[in-house]
Amino acid sequence: MSYVLLLLGFALLIKGADFFVDGSSSIARLLNVSPLLIGLTIVAFGTSSPEATASIIAALNGNPDVALGNVIGSNMFNITLVVGLTALLSPLIVTNATLRKEIPFTLLASIALYIFINDQMIEGAVESTLSRSEGLILLLIFCVFLYYIFEVARTSPREQKIAQDFAIKPTWGKNIFLSILGLAMIIGGGELVIRHSTAIAFSHGMSETLVGLTIVAIGTSLPELVTSLTAALKKESEIALGNIVGSSIFNIFFVLGTAATITPMHVDSRVVVDLLLLIFLTLLLLVFSRTRYTVGKYEGLILASFYIGYMVYIIWRN
Secondary structure, three states: OHHHHHHHHHHHHHHHHHHHHHHHHHHHHHOOOOHHHHHHHHHHHHHHHHHHHHHHHHHHOOOHHHHHHHHHHHHHHHHHHHHHHHHHHOOEEOOOHHHHHHHHHHHHHHHHHHHHHOHHHHOOOOOOEEOHHHHHHHHHHHHHHHHHHHHHHHHOOOHHHHHHHHOOOOOHHHHHHHHHHHHHHHHHHHHHHHHHHHHHHHHOOOOHHHHHHHHHHHHHOHHHHHHHHHHHHOOOHHHHHHHHHHHHHHHHHHHHHHHHHHOOEEOOHHHHHHHHHHHHHHHHHHHHHHHOOEEOHHHHHHHHHHHHHHHHHHHHHO
C-alpha cells in the first residue's frame, strides 16, 4: 500500500503543479502581468513546487535529511540526466545572455550551500547544520535573484513580441479554481510522498538521506524532465535549459532557505561529498555551455552517464 500511495503522491504533485501553472499564469495575464515575467517566475515556481512542498513538509515532520537530500538529488538529476537526455534529443544552444549569467549563478548557489553545511571542516564543529540564520541568508539571496529577473523582464526587447501571444483573455472563475485545486494537490501529494517514501526507506534499511537523493528527488523532478524534453522536441533549447537552470537556483535558495528557516537541519556528512560532486558537474555544464555556446549530444551523453554512475555509487554507499 505504501508503494501505491507513493505513486499517487507523485501523480498529485505533478498534475497539481500543471494545474497551478496554468491557473496562476492565466490570472497573471488577466492582471496584465508581463508574459515574460510569468515565464520566469510562476512557471519556474510551478515546476519546482513539488521539491518545495516535499522538502518543507519533510522539515516540518522532522526529516531534515530527506529535505536536504531531495534538493541536492533534484539538482543532480536536473544538471546531469535532464540536461543529458534533452541534449541527446536536440542540441541545447545557449544564445541568451541572461542564461549565460544564470548558469554561473547556479554554480554560486551550490558553492554557497557547501560553505553553509560544512561546519565540521570550516569551523571545527562537532556536527554540521544548516541553521535558521543561514536559511534566511539563502532567502535574501533569492530575493536578489528575483529582483534580477524582474529587471530582465522589464527591459527585455522581446516583451512586445511575446505579449502578442497572450491577446486572448482567459476567464477568472476557472483559473482561480485551477490554482486552488493545483495547490491542494501539491500539498496533499507532498504529504503522501514524504510519509510513504520514508516508510519504504526504513523497511528496506535505506537511510533518509538516500531516499531523499533517489526516490523523492527523481519523483519531484519529473515536471522539469517533461517540460525540458517537450521544449527540446519543439526545438526551444533556451526554454529547456532555462527551466533546468532556474529550477536548480530556486531549489537551493528558496526551498532550502525556507526549510532551514522553519527548522535547523542536521547535515549527514555524506551529503557534503554529494554536494562537491554537484559543484563539479555544474562547473562541467558551465564549460560545455561556454565552449561553443552549445551542449551537444556528446556532452549530453557524458552528463547522463555521470548520473547513472552516481546512482550506482550512492546505492553502494548505503
